[in-house]
Amino acid sequence: MAALNLRTTAEIQAADAAHHWHPFTDTADLAAKGARVIASADGCWLTTNDGQRILDGMAGLWCVNVGYGRQEIVEAVARQMSQLAYYNTFFQTTHPAAAEFAEAVTAVAPPHMNRVFFTNSGSESNDTVFRLARVYWDAMGKPSKKIFISRRNGYHGSTVAASSLGGMKAMHAQSGLPIAGVHHINQPYVFGEAEGMDPAEFGRARARELEQAIDEIGEENVCAFIAEPIQGAGGVIIPPETYWPEIRRICAEREILLVADEVICGFGRTGRWFGSDTYEIEADLMPIAKGMTSGYVPMGGVLISDKVAGPVMAHAGEFYHGYTYSGHPAACAAGIANLRIMQEEKLPERVATDIGPYLAERWLKLGDHPLVGEARMKGLLGALELVADKTTNARFPNSGTAGMRCRDLSVEHGLVMRAVGDTMIISPPLILSHAEADELVDRARRALDALADETARSRAA
Numbered sequence: 001m002a003a004l005n006l007r008t009t010a011e012i013q014a015a016d017a018a019h020h021w022h023p024f025t026d027t028a029d030l031a032a033k034g035a036r037v038i039a040s041a042d043g044c045w046l047t048t049n050d051g052q053r054i055l056d057g058m059a060g061l062w063c064v065n066v067g068y069g070r071q072e073i074v075e076a077v078a079r080q081m082s083q084l085a086y087y088n089t090f091f092q093t094t095h096p097a098a099a100e101f102a103e104a105v106t107a108v109a110p111p112h113m114n115r116v117f118f119t120n121s122g123s124e125s126n127d128t129v130f131r132l133a134r135v136y137w138d139a140m141g142k143p144s145k146k147i148f149i150s151r152r153n154g155y156h157g158s159t160v161a162a163s164s165l166g167g168m169k170a171m172h173a174q175s176g177l178p179i180a181g182v183h184h185i186n187q188p189y190v191f192g193e194a195e196g197m198d199p200a201e202f203g204r205a206r207a208r209e210l211e212q213a214i215d216e217i218g219e220e221n222v223c224a225f226i227a228e229p230i231q232g233a234g235g236v237i238i239p240p241e242t243y244w245p246e247i248r249r250i251c252a253e254r255e256i257l258l259v260a261d262e263v264i265c266g267f268g269r270t271g272r273w274f275g276s277d278t279y280e281i282e283a284d285l286m287p288i289a290k291g292m293t294s295g296y297v298p299m300g301g302v303l304i305s306d307k308v309a310g311p312v313m314a315h316a317g318e319f320y321h322g323y324t325y326s327g328h329p330a331a332c333a334a335g336i337a338n339l340r341i342m343q344e345e346k347l348p349e350r351v352a353t354d355i356g357p358y359l360a361e362r363w364l365k366l367g368d369h370p371l372v373g374e375a376r377m378k379g380l381l382g383a384l385e386l387v388a389d390k391t392t393n394a395r396f397p398n399s400g401t402a403g404m405r406c407r408d409l410s411v412e413h414g415l416v417m418r419a420v421g422d423t424m425i426i427s428p429p430l431i432l433s434h435a436e437a438d439e440l441v442d443r444a445r446r447a448l449d450a451l452a453d454e455t456a457r458s459r460a461a
């Protein structure tokens with residue numbers, strides 16, 4: 001076995017602090033505090049190196065949809081690696097796992113999507129989208145159509161193209177982004193931005209910003225609109241029911257591609273196989289990752305509609321694009337085993353008709369808490385908006401401080417919740433049991449109570 005637990009927690013933290021540069025982390029701050037060390041996991045539960053059991057309300061990073069420790073996946077990957085650990089899919093070659101997974105993943109995709117391009121992450125998938133969408137318009141004889149429209153506070157990954165498509169201000173500010181060719185419009189964030197406007201009207205208004213942007217830029221210059229069906233990293237922003245129908249109308253009237261970033265919403269998260277099924281979005285391209293392999297092996301992909309595949313294959317010839325590990329055998333084997341579990345356990349359906357409604361009923365009751373301005377949930381994506389004053393929904397001063405504190409208190413109470421500013425979010429494994437759902441809400445409430453106590457004490461001081 002690997003050298004699990006041969007070092008003390010302090011030794012692991014010291015080695016990590018000295019040498020490990022963490023993603024999305026203030027590395028100096030973490031090195032001073034010491035990282036939390038997760039040593040093992042099973043089902044929906046993490047175990048730290050010191051033996052604390054924590055309910056994983058985030059399914060890792062939105063990805064471990066079938067839960068931890070699934071031996072079917074472990075064994076499928078081991079078998080695959082003994083037989084063929086690696087071969088590439090460039091140069092007119094394939095292997096059985098890539099062919100089988102391509103067939104399996106397109107079988108659960110919407111009927112108009114019959115091809116998949118394999119990548120290794122969601123970010124890479126969006127880089128592939130960036131290039132493939134432009135190649136499509138070249139193939140259509142409309143090379144002026146180059147500009148992407150995307151949304152402020154959207155998240156599409158962390159590479160240069162993906163973070164440019166994304167609308168995270170802090171990311172853009174650090175590296176001189178976005179790159180040329182990306183135009184951002186506003187998000188359908190009712191709690192944060194509707195300012196008393198009727199949500200249905202607000203949803204339509206935010207969708208119509210797409211129409212206005214197309215007119216400003218000129219339809220002949222617009223390549224595609226990209227959006228997450230539900231924004232994840234932006235704070236689980238569930239759009240009003242009027243939003244997607246209006247986007248769909250605009251895309252039907254205008255000649256632009258529609259890209260639904262399904263990296264989080266895909267693979268059952270919203271109660272259907274894809275967020276596009278839930279919101280009846282007929283996308284031309286769908287970047288996928290995360291739940292595609294439940295995170296057991298890194299993998300991503302782009303699902304490609306017949307509409308896009310046809311002209312590109314007929315007119316573009318070779319697409320000069322690919323990754324050494326596109327269609328990696330171990331990732332494909334994990335993906336096949338993962339899909340089999342999802343099908344056998346009917347996980348999308350379970351989210352729609354069983355655990356989704358069960359958790360939502362309890363989660364929404366957290367909206368009564370004095371520090372919560374809104375509780376919302378769709379499928380197994382949930383959020384709580386922390387507020388300093390429930391009567392006015394006024395936020396805490398120093399945005400993000402209360403959220404960060406709530407996140408720490410939540411872990412102390414044995415639950416991983418994530419904070420996006422002062423929005424607390426969850427995205428638990430799709431196998432969450434009813435008892436675990438009760439436990440999740442209970443622990444979240446105890447974390448909120450602890451935060452309320454601290455807040456009251458600091459106000460009294």
Ligand SMILES: *Cc1c(COP(=O)(O)O)cnc(C)c1O
Pocket residue numbers: 120121122123124126155156157158228232233261262263264289290300
């Ligand atoms: C996580 C995420 C990505 C990026 O995926 P990585 O695998 O981290 O590169 C892209 N889009 C969305 C919607 C995501 O949530």
